[in-house]
Amino acid sequence: MQPVMPPELDDEALLDLLFDRIVDLLEDGASPCAAELAGDRPHLLHRVEELIRLAQQVKPEAGQPLPQIPGYTVLRELGRGGMGAVYLARQERLGGRPVALKLLPAGVALSSKARQRFRDEAHAIARLSHPNIVAVHDVVSADGLHAYAMEWVDGQSLADWISERCGGHTDVVFVCRVGVAVARALHAVHAAGLLHRDVKPSNILLRRDGTPLLSDFGLVREADATLTHAGHFAGTMAYSSPEQLRGQPENLDSRSDVYALGVTLYHALALRLPFAAQRPEVVVQQIEGGAAPPLRTFAPRVPVDLQTIVAKAMDQDPARRYDTAAELADDLERLLSLQPIKARPAGLMTRAIKLARRKRGALAAGAAGATLTGAVLVALGVYVFLVPRWVEWHLTKARLALLHPDQASTLHWSHFAETPTWALSATFLNQSAIDGALAHYDAALRWSPFDDDIRAERAIVRSASAPGQASPIADSPQDSIVRASHVRLAGLRAFLLWDTDAAIESWSRYESLQDQVREPDPFVAAALGLLYLVEEHPARAYPRLRDAVQGFPEVGFLTVYLADAAVQCNDLSEAHRNLDRARALPGLDGHRGLERVEADLLAAEGRPERG
Template identity: 40%
Template sequence: MIEPASPEFNPTSPSKVGRLERACDRFEEAWKAGQRPTIASFLTDQEGQEHPFMLRDLLVLDIAYRRRTGERPAPEDYLRHFPTDAAVIDSAFAEASAELKECKAPSFIGFPGPVPAIPGYTVLCELGRGGMGVVFKARQQGLNRLVALKMILAGDLAGPEAAARFLAEAEAVARLQHPQVVQIYRIGDHGGRPFLEMEYVAGGSLADRLDGTPWAARDAARLIESLARAVQHAHSFGIVHRDLKPANILLTIEGLPKLTDFGLAKSLGADVGLTQTGSIIGSPSYMAPEQAEGGRRAVGPAVDVYALGAVLYEQLTGRPPFKAATVLQTLEQVRSAEPAAPSKLQPGLALDIETIVLKCLQKDPQRRYAEAEALAEDLRRFSAGEPILARPVGALERGFKWARRRPLIAALSAASVLSTVLLTVVLAITNVIISQERRQILESLGRERLVKEELVQTNNRIAQQQQQTEVALQGKIKALEERTDDLFRERQSSYYQRISLAEDEHRGGRIGRAEQVLDACPPDLRGWEWHFLKRFLNTGPITLRGHTGEVWDAAFSPDGRTVASASFDLTAKVWDTATGRERHTLRGHTARLYSVAFSPDATRLVTASADQTAIVWDVSRGRKVHVLKGHTNNVRCARFSPNGRWIATGSWDDTIRIWDARTGETVRVIPTGAGQITRLTFSPDGSWIAVGGTSSVAQVWEFATGRLIQTFRGHSEHVLSVSFSPDGRRVASTSGSPGGGAGVVKIWDVASGREVLAIDHPPGILERVAYSPDGLRLATSGWDGTVKLWEAESGLEILGLHSHSGRVWGVTFSPDGGSLISAAADGTVVIWDSNPPDRGKPRSAAPTVGE
């Protein structure tokens, strides 16, 4: 089915949405059956707000099918039938035009019908084709995701050898799991021809970006470095690509490269190939000399290193290293000619990047980089401004290469040089014998030489002294830098001590003394805690009262204007942070609430409850939108993805469920093995989900695939909370002992799984942890009734906040980092604000509100 446009609207019931979808399906089936259905006949029973949405979907379908038959439909064709729907018609044509720009014109040569009807897929258009296969853009209907379908063309190219090579590509890529390799989701068969369901990469190929304009050296180096690490990953599995070229390097929208088309890949050590003896495999301008020779010569990982160098050469100079009028001439250049130095084509090019390129393009595979990883490391060194390991080709080596290519000319040149040397010797002897004066002159020159040698020795001593002085100076500079770092740490430690002293003075009622201590803090070190205490001395925190049970969780809206809270009294409440007034009380759960979170656009809330459900609410109306059912135990947490399109829930049934936020339908279920899940959260970019559970481990899962990325082991008690750092590189987790042992915060490095820092917090359980938006601080809440702030890098305690009379269950920062909220067992929510009261955001006169 062609993907119709679907404008966003709020349907009044699921049955109406189903009716719209069924009508579109019947309309498309009529087109496929060879009929020419009329739009009006499918709109007869549509009234009210459904009419424009149904009309737009049917218009997009009709425009697409008419274009496939060669017609050129225009808005005027439809205005005659729907004169009052001009805006809807314009919107449909804009949607259809956008789809046409993204794909190439549909072309399905070799297939039985105008569109290959593959069960389970909606084929949208053709993306491209090569000598053996064709690639379509399609939508996988089960998961509603865009994919690329690669199929063998019909005719002679669909024979056994093509099918075997096609399946060999699938087998090769299936063994690789690397972010820079296009992934294969599924291998299938359609009409007797195999096809691959592959990852869809939307940015086109590198060949589309290479227009003859040289790239900046560091941009080119970073791209090839990333590819070289992907190639090394393939080599570690014994797979050589053998056809690396710009057309086989796809780019994401962000410009990240991905390798594709492993149709010519070869397993190292395999003696059986898919090509005939003597055939040449690869693309001439990018193939290594040993490939260009054909035959049985060993083709190993070095050919991929050569190809990476050829692509890098083209990026730096605007042209490949070898490109002749014909394929045979190009192959001859590859075998026998040396590439022009990139700096001759691009003056001013750095010597290091030229050295890297020319090392990759060595004719002898033994003289190239030993492996792709070594190439990647040299490119990293170049990008970082560090010395590279490769060395330029010297004049002597260039001479040997020239002699190997032209042995006859080299032999004649050597004979000529030898004759010249002999003649020179004879003349020298003759001159010595004939002239005594020449001997005297030579003696005089000898004396001058001694004087010069003494001068050279003196200069060397001076240079050595200068070097020693420079080394001593560098040592002093390093010591000074270390001392500067020590002084900064001392100043920072003194600052934290002043913050602690100001807090103590305030708690003792000595407001004036607290003000003096704060004013003495260096201005360049003043952070959230300083501004908070400065404001707190005069106004105190804002306390929201209204719940009749323990408040388990509280959350800021993305704009910071609203706070939502979830309570054991079976309700969630929405509060105005400017006035402290309650906007809505949300009732619908039948058991205690554990979690509340806003959508990124602040229009919706999701709550999680012990009644085994999560509910999505309309914030402005205070009404239910979806009830998410499917878990078989308490739902302890629910979060929107950063793009707002998905919802993740975690339950005591040991699963994560992913829901479509628009429809409320389950998309994926992930059994975690983490025990009863206590908390989950998305990474800032939405690619990962962090989870904590009763099995004393924290985990990180890949959202797109449901694959476990990392497991953090080190807690001895239940993991009660997890929080990503703003850059997504670290995860903080908390645990503690109900028996009174120390609570613990642990900081983990996501990439390595290594524990970076551990913070002990006696006594009791640390319930929740949250990173500040700038990543410099951590906030924790615990069973001791306090909220504490910590320095994220060192783990030093900065500040303790005391306002609750019971256990503090939840804590989180506002999106701008200016405020902090805490939720506690005493039934209150406290807003700890560091912003001055005159910043344009009104506050109620009393610090305690909601009663």
């Protein structure tokens, strides 16, 4: 893709810019076309051809001798790019320590702009001090040589790591940790008033212990600088933000680097780029349209929260991205510690607007207006009338999964065996029930992405499958409504970890607060009723299970629990009614609970057990 050259440049400035472009093309293995580069200035065609020949003469070829750099012994070439070659060398005056020596080729150094960019890169890295940024040890500028020595990373790049796993599976935790480290490094870059502008997997180096280092600051610039001419694209297309592709440096800020890191994370998690078209112009259209497929399309094992984080980082609209790289790092750390993230998936209206933007070129102006208006009205109707019902349905399914009859069986077993709760958590946790609940929470959040209560409840359930993890519950606030939610979550975590006493204590407190701030909670009523049954307090269990059955009227096993409490409270006629009703309901447990309660009822009535 040829850059758009700004018309205000004079001939000499344009030739200087063109020489940089010619060197980039040659380093990428492309063949520069003089006529295309000269564009609308045919009088420069001859001079452009001379620049191409000069660049071809000075471009290093295979087999060339290693350069001689004062104070260094160059050992071998490590790699090269448009802004120079990198060599492994020994720094003689410091005990021969190994360094990576970046050298600006003599031919490229003929460009004053290239020299300026090279100096900027060295000075930019030297200004930064961060454990995840490569360190500059020395700068050399003498006898026409321009080089600087930096830390030698005896490992591979993230791009190599991705290539090794193509066709296999990624390592989600490792990629998240890399994301945290690089985001923190980028925040340090931005805090120093700089932009990186070329964040991508090949510019993230990995030490042998896995520590990531942000490198290659060849395109770095001051956040308020305008060194790159307007209309001239700088960066790597596949990882560049829409505003960067437009060649508008005045519109770039830290969120452009956040976007590039988002694409990098997507690549490392999906093991493929989000925009995979063959033609560059199609890739540009996809990036500007924000048409990346959801991450889980290619990486279904990735958590939904991680998909949400990556999607926010690489939103086409900078205003909807993370404001800072530090915020991106914070959300990734929340994910790793099983805490609720702050990012929210795009809502229904946002997705509808994005879709309309992507399709606007195919619609006539009048039709587009009418179609969009109709689509928005339909979407609004769906959102107002149907979405709350869908959300509630998924929440009900999630909570019933947590009340799985296996829970009651394990609670009874632990009560009589006096087994420590940690042992039960490690041995008898019904992971399929937990996974089923999480799937329904995720579905609810897709329809109601800004519901913090659902997100917090999901985090508690997720943490229960890893009991060693710290609780994601924050310190209890003072507001009564928020405090009630906090106490409810504490009881839920205790319930899922079979800590009966703690669950009863928390939910008893919640009931006293609940009367003040919200409607009855059938899930807590069901779980607390079950706990009281296990603890042999049927009089306390009975009213709570009655509330639970009113809230979940079509669940067989809850109706059986209610009948059990009725038998123990000697309300035998109510026990009969509930047992008759339970026989016709779905969701009976597989532990013969119905038969057991029937036998207890017959015994309470003094009748013999049925044969």
